[in-house]
Structures are given as structure tokens and as C-alpha cells.
Amino acid sequence: MKNSCSSVSTLLEKYFDQEVTEEERFLVEGHLQDCPGCRDALSSMEELRTLIKAPVEEVVGKEDFPWVWQKIEREIRLEKKRTWWSSLRSWLAATPLFRRKVWIPAVATLVVLLLITAQVILKKTPSSQGVSVVEYLESPAYNVMVYQPEEPNVTVIWLFEGPEEEQRTT
Amino acid sequence: MKRTVFLLTALFFFSFFSFSAASAQVQVRIRVILASNVGQAIDPSLNDVHKELGSLFNFTSYRLLRDEPMNLVPNRTVTVQGRRPGRFMEVTLIGLHRDNAQLRMKVIREGVDLLNTQVRLSPGRTVLIGGPRYGEGVVLFAVSSRF
Numbered sequence: 234m235k236n237s238c239s240s241v242s243t244l245l246e247k248y249f250d251q252e253v254t255e256e257e258r259f260l261v262e263g264h265l266q267d268c269p270g271c272r273d274a275l276s277s278m279e280e281l282r283t284l285i286k287a288p289v290e291e292v293v294g295k296e297d298f299p300w301v302w303q304k305i306e307r308e309i310r311l312e313k314k315r316t317w318w319s320s321l322r323s324w325l326a327a328t329p330l331f332r333r334k335v336w337i338p339a340v341a342t343l344v345v346l347l348l349i350t351a352q353v354i355l356k357k358t359p360s361s362q363g364v365s366v367v368e369y370l371e372s373p374a375y376n377v378m379v380y381q382p383e384e385p386n387v388t389v390i391w392l393f394e395g396p397e398e399e400q401r402t403t
Numbered sequence: 404m405k406r407t408v409f410l411l412t413a414l415f416f417f418s419f420f421s422f423s424a425a426s427a428q429v430q431v432r433i434r435v436i437l438a439s440n441v442g443q444a445i446d447p448s449l450n451d452v453h454k455e456l457g458s459l460f461n462f463t464s465y466r467l468l469r470d471e472p473m474n475l476v477p478n479r480t481v482t483v484q485g486r487r488p489g490r491f492m493e494v495t496l497i498g499l500h501r502d503n504a505q506l507r508m509k510v511i512r513e514g515v516d517l518l519n520t521q522v523r524l525s526p527g528r529t530v531l532i533g534g535p536r537y538g539e540g541v542v543l544f545a546v547s548s549r550f
Contacts, residue, residue, distance in 0.1 A: 366503075366522060366523040367520060367521075367522050367530075368505075368521045368522060368523060369519075369520060369521035370518075370519075370520045370521075371516075371518070371519040371520070372516075372517060372518045372519070373515075373516065374515065374517055375517060375518070375534065377518070380459070382455070382458070382459070386452075386455055386527075386528060386529065387452060387455040387459070387528070387529045387530070387531055388522070388528070388529070388530045388531070389459060389530075389531045389532075389533065390518070390520060390530065390531070390532045390533070391532075391533050391534050392510075392517060392518060392532070392533070392534030392535060393534060394534060394535065394536060
């Protein structure tokens with residue numbers, strides 16, 4: 234069956250752009266052998282493409298593409314980095330578990346645990362280097378002696394009773 | 404959401420202050436000892452200070468009359484009664500530092516201060532206050548701290 238020009242012309246552009254199927258290509262090539270008008274149309278398309286392509290290639294040849302790419306890379310590097318907080322927020326917003334606010338009791342528990350731990354850690358730790366120091370001493374009725382032995386596990390405060398006190402107490 | 408934040412904040416402050424208050428206390432052990440030369444008995448509960456007592460004094464017998472473990476909180480005075488009426492000891496925690504507790508101690512007899520003293524006591528240390536006669540011996544107050 235001989236194909237008419239009107240039915241092939243719709244395929245001609247696709248053929249020119251190499252977008253036809255194998256069957257369509259066979260059909261178009263068969264028609265082109267017998268139709269000088271469609272061959273001319275195809276030649277016109279090729280000329281047009283050459284006409285457009287030549288100046289574009291000339292411009293592309295002059296352009297320094299590595300330099301353009303370097304410029305793009307520099308722009309990417311200079312792009313402002315996201316803060317950790319905004320990253321965290323976007324992550325939380327994207328996670329269904331956290332969107333449902335189930336993290337609130339978890340955070341509360343964590344805070345309480347941290348408080349307890351901090352209290353234990355920061356609790357005043359006894360120092361074995363410490364000694365006992367008598368800062369102030371007053372006794373209206375007694376003579377008083379303070380004795381601090383060399384190995385100061387014990388500090389002694391001794392009240393010396395006078396004879397009259399001795400009589401009162403015994 | 405606001406209510407949750409409020410509850411969390413309240414919980415935070417409550418926990419912080421309650422734990423702070425709990426840690427600001429000192430465990431003190433006050434022992435009243437009768438030291439004499441009658442017999443040779445040494446009370447087993449005095450083992451921790453037995454060596455010191457032996458090296459410091461010439462008594463042969465140490466008898467425990469009273470043993471009072473107590474928790475001191477700042478500026479609250481506790482009283483340890485003596486063997487006879489009108490005789491007692493007052494102890495007040497007036498300061499708590501990293502490695503010592505500041506204590507004010509008074510020995511009082513019939514309304515009169517026999518002794519008024521202020522000491523810094525490190526953990527595991529003991530202050531012995533002695534001298535007042537009792538029977539055939541003398542009374543010793545052993546004040547030890549742990550915190």
C-alpha cells in the first residue's frame with residue numbers, strides 16, 4: 234500500500250529527530266524513495282538544523298565551561314549553612330513519632346534523671362585531707378585545753394575543773 | 404502545650420530544690436562516754452575511737468552512756484541530754500563546705516554554758532569534749548561527722 238505524503242509528513246519530523254519506531258522508520262524510508270517532495274522537506278529540515286547549530290557551536294566553543302562550573306561550585310559552598318536547630322526541627326517535623334508529641338514525657342523523664350544524677354555527681358565529696366579545726370572556744374567556768382594529735386583523727390577539747398567544781402560534781 | 408511546659412518547669416524546680424535541700428545536711432554521731440579507772444571494760448561500739456582514746460587518756464574503762472546518730476540541717480539546734488537533769492549538749496550546723504561542716508557546740512549545766520565552741524569537722528573525724536566529772540570518772544562527748 235502506498236502511503237500518501239500527508240500521512241508520512243506527520244512522521245517526518247519524528248523521523249528527522251530519530252524518534253520513530255522501527256516500523257515507522259521502515260514506512261518513512263519506503264515513502265522517501267518514491268516521493269521527491271518529502272525528500273526535499275527532509276533536506277530542508279537538515280539545512281535548517283545546520284543553520285541553527287553552526288552559530289550555537291561557535292558560541293559554545295568560545296565559552297569556558299570549566300570556569301562556569303567553578304563559579305557554580307563556589308556559589309554552592311557560599312550558600313548559608315543550616316543551623317543545627319533548624320535541621321533538628323525539620324527532622325522532628327518529618328518524623329511521625331515526634332510529630333505526635335510523645336517525646337514530651339520522655340524529655341521530662343530525662344530531665345528528672347539528669348537532675349538526680351547531677352545531684353549525686355555534684356554532691357560534696359568528703360576529702361580525706363580534711364582536719365578538724367577549733368575556730369572558737371569559750372568557757373567562763375573552766376580552764377580549757379585544745380589538743381590536736383599529729384594524726385588528727387581526733388581533736389580533744391578538755392575542760393579542767395577547779396576544786397570547787399569538782400566538789401559540785403562529785 | 405503551654406500547660407505541659409508549665410508542668411515541666413514546675414517539676415524541674417521542685418526536683419532541683421528538693422534535692423538541694425536533701426544534700427545540705429550532715430550526719431553526725433554524738434556519743435556520751437563515761438571514762439573511768441573502775442574496771443577495764445571498753446564498750447564495743449567505741450572500737451572506731453578506741454585506739455585514740457587509749458593513746459590520749461589514762462583511763463582503763465570506757466562505757467557508752469548514750470549514742471545519738473542524727474542528721475543536722477543548717478541553723479537547727481539539736482540537744483543531747485546528759486545523764487543528770489539540767490545537763491545537756493547543743494549542736495548546731497552553721498555551715499557546710501566541700502570538705503567540712505561548721506558546727507557550734509555548747510555544753511550546758513543548769514542553765515550555765517560550761518563550754519561554747521565552734522569547730523570545723525571533716526568527714527570521719529571526731530571532736531572529743533571531755534572533763535566534766537561524773538561519778539568516779541569523767542564524761543566525754545565524742546562528736547563525729549559523716550557527709
